Amino acid sequence: MEKDKKLAQDLLRVRGEGFPSPLVSILGTKRVHILRYAVIGGLIFMLWTNWSDFGLRGFLLFGLGLIVGGILNEMGFLKRIGSNWTFTEKVTNWNIVSQLAGEQDDTDNPFDTPENS
Numbered sequence: 133m134e135k136d137k138k139l140a141q142d143l144l145r146v147r148g149e150g151f152p153s154p155l156v157s158i159l160g161t162k163r164v165h166i167l168r169y170a171v172i173g174g175l176i177f178m179l180w181t182n183w184s185d186f187g188l189r190g191f192l193l194f195g196l197g198l199i200v201g202g203i204l205n206e207m208g209f210l211k212r213i214g215s216n217w218t219f220t221e222k223v224t225n226w227n228i229v230s231q232l233a234g235e236q237d238d239t240d241n242p243f244d245t246p247e248n249s
Contacts, residue, residue, distance in 0.1 A: 140232035147226070151217040154210035158203060172199055 146152075158165070175196045179189065 136232050137234055140229045141234075143224075143229055144226075144233055147221065151214045152210075154207045154214065158207055158210070168199065168203070172196065175199070 175192050179192050179196070
């Protein structure tokens with residue numbers, strides 16, 4: 133239930149602020165972004181120096197390709213979500229989202245049925 137509350141709060145935040153640009157989401161300062169760019173920098177450094185002499189050039193290029201491909205895939209995914217955001221806003225029941233986020237009373241919760249009690 134805590135996960136639902138967090139997801140509902142995030143959805144309400146995105147509704148209030150608008151859907152972020154994929155570039156802003158990818159080039160963030162979270163720990164995962166910093167780690168990703170540190171790995172990319174390390175792979176490029178190894179390619180640039182003499183590590184390619186040890187026969188590791190193929191593995192380094194493969195790893196770099198996986199990371200860059202993952203970033204491009206994530207950017208495409210976020211772009212598709214952003215283009216569909218207006219439809220998502222129309223079809224989402226924001227009263228239920230607010231209830232899940234804990235911003236309203238749960239007195240008229242449509243999910244409360246006798247079999248759920």
